Amino acid sequence: MDVTSLGCPISYLLKDELAHELQIRGFSVELEKSRDDLRKQLTQLIKLHRRGSVCFKPESSECKEEEEIAVCTAKVEAIEKEITGDFIARSAPRLVARCNYLINRLSRLDVSSEGRRNLCSRIISCLAIIDGGRSEASSDDEEEVKDVNVSQSCTKIIYQPAKTYNLNSLNLKFKGDSCVRIFATRLDELIVARDIPEEVVFKGFSDLLDGPALSWYRGNKTSFKNYQEVIDSLVEDFDNPDFDHKLLSKNKYNLTSACDWKQVVPEDSRKEILQKLHDEPSAGHFGVAKTHKRVASHYFWPSMFQDVKKYVAACEVCNCYKPINTAQAGLMGQPRQVTQPWEAISCDLMGPLPVSSNRNQFLFVVSDYFSKYTLLFPLRSSFTKHIVKCLEKGVFLLHGTPKIIFCDNGPQFVSKEFQELIKKYNVPHIFYNPRYHPQTNQTERVNRDIGRAIASYVRSDHRKWDQNISEIQCAINTAIHEGTKFSPYSLVHGRDMILDGSLYCSDDPIDPNQVTIVDPTSFSDSLGNLKNIFVSVRANLKRAHEHNSKYYNLRKRPVQLQVGQFAYKRCFPLSSAIKHFSAKLAPKFEKCIISDKHSPVVYSLKSLDGKDLGKFYIKDIVRYD
Template sequence: MHRDVVKFVTKCDICLTYKLPTHNVLGEMGRPKQCCRPFQIISIDFIGPLPVSRKQNSYILVVTCCFSKYCLAFPVRRATADIVIKHLEDSVFLTHGIPQTVYMDNGSQFICEKTIALFNKYNIPNVFLTPKYTPQVNLVERYNKTIVTCISTFVKEDQRSWDVYLPKILFAINNSVNEVTGYTPSFLVYGRELVICGSHYVDNDLGDEIVFLPRDAYAENIGYLSKIFNKVQASLWHHHQQNSKRYNLRRRFTEFNEGDIVFKRTYYLSDKHKYFNKKLAPKFIKCRITKKRSPLVYELEDMHGKYLGPWHIKDFKLSKWHIFWFCCGFFYL
């Protein structure tokens, strides 16, 4: 009798819809990104809407390099596909080269036909959509927090001046030694440290004659970059292993298949005019998995067949508990 009651309660749709889960968050950290050079893998996202600046900007388009940690940010007026295409093509693809992989969320400006056509135009083989806030997958999410924090320390009460400080913030980020790589992002991208003060030239007087570096010596110096890139690649792998151990301590490994029933977390917004409060709304909705993109990302549809898009496993709750008896107790798998 006790076992039957437990089975019935743990499969109750109403309880699974309204009650918060007691088990650990599902999904361990994924595999590290395989990259060996700057701008081979990039991630893009928008910050905003922010207060309209005096230049009429409301959003920031952020692009980060997953290898060098180099960050680009463009203040824009609207978060549209045309804006994304213009800055990606002019300031990223035709400046730093064509990437092999692009990570972005499933915003309408990223998944529309115009943006996909841009990726096809340059034959970019891998384009991945990361659902909602997933900093463990999309590097740019972490840089978004850093940029917003830096902006807030500068603007204080005058929040309309946020785009004035953005270039200085980016310069500071790109010329600070990264804890993971051990180098500044600017050095890994340009092969040299950027001069941050004009006094550098005063202390290093060239004299009357300019001494040119021989081509062989210059080529030898450039050749050291490949060794540095190998060192950075090993450092990225090492730090990923360390982060995985800490991240997985409070995570639960679970994997689903197509056709499985899961409960997905809802993200409602309260609306006073519609007499709706998210605290009283369902915390989860019952869904069916239609496609398995990876062990961490799944495409869902509701029980009426409506497509819900890709979702990360961290937003899932187990819909069915397997129970077995051991001695006088039982354990949840």
């Protein structure tokens, strides 16, 4: 069996036929491979066999004669069905190639049989129909075929006209100024794919050359004996100039450079080049664009830009010191689920402020999440005992114990004394803000209004900042809140606050002995209506959250991190003249590990040595890719 002959170009073979050709040559076939993969594998095997690099060990086909005839019969029936239908002239080359392949395949069987001879006759009839005017000649010659073992040579005379090869149709020219290795590889692929004999290529090799390469070939033509000698000499004489044993490429990048020829860097040396042109002080740890242009001025390799991009993205120094220029991560979170006043509160400590005439220096602020009711407590110090006293006397024993407390990570709120207060009153939940992200605490928003109000009245004497604290608290609690559409005072007390006695509509003097509750039903009705008001407040808060989310999320992007993943957290250093330390020169980010996920925007982090770093908001975390 001629293991290099298929009877037709490889491109016409179906997937099962490609697998069959590989199997009869002694090679295993993976069923999940595509037709293109099998075609490339068969092309490469035939190419290597022609060069003598591999030897085939054909399988015996004596025991598979019936199976082969059955397979070929099905394929012949498919061809007959196609040519008896609406036959298209441009399908003729493909059908002729398919018929020639089947005859070639049948000719490999060692045992002659009537079924195989009949099948060959049917194929001959198909070819006669396709060839049209040759049907009579084909029938005469068919009678001379007495043994299918000689049918291959006969069918080549009957059905295949004298085949001519036009090497110009390959659209392949070598002029001497391009890569000769690519030309040789591409030529070998075309020879195998189009089933062109190497002798034909050797005789017409001048059709593939032009310019200096053609002149070279004409001067050395008599010294070549076969195709392989031409290729070897061509590669040897036209390889790129290499005076330092390095491959060069000319003008791959149109950059201003004194070097037209760029050194082609092998894969094992590329990292060293990138380190030199990115990490060293003379390179400056610049970004992708500048680093790529610096490398491309002197070097070249395939996919160089992608390699530079990956290297810069993985650079530890760049990740720690460079600011982020992308959209801020993290969408707005979900609204707090509260149903009534004083169910959830938030607290914060403002200060230190200038020591007032009353010796106060801090302002402790407590805000109710549902009604937005605010309590202000001036303090002389920020000790935990003062915070605990204000919460116990001014909130827990006056408005009731809350279900949830939100606070920051200040030492007063993480102290043992504060935790004992929480335990004493059995507060179910206490939540701390992510580090360096006070925006999640409602009190921070109230602090802005408080600071503005205080500043509006102290004028130039800042020691009087605590003189109007009660009035400012009253102003905040009696104002209609934009989110709830009610005043905080009315939601807590069930009525509007009366700031002036003249609002009582009565001109008659009242005897103290005659003060009685005349009609309590009106006030009880207003208290009973609080349930409907609370429902309306919850709807208003939800609507306000949706409105705020719409604008907050415009320039934000969602980011999801996984536990155990590496990341970079933002650093918040402080300059110190004593320590000769400047925050501007400190790292902006620190590499760490995601240790826990509390919500889509809040994560717990730990350092590379396992130290707990606390909870951080997603805007201060950069994903490590």
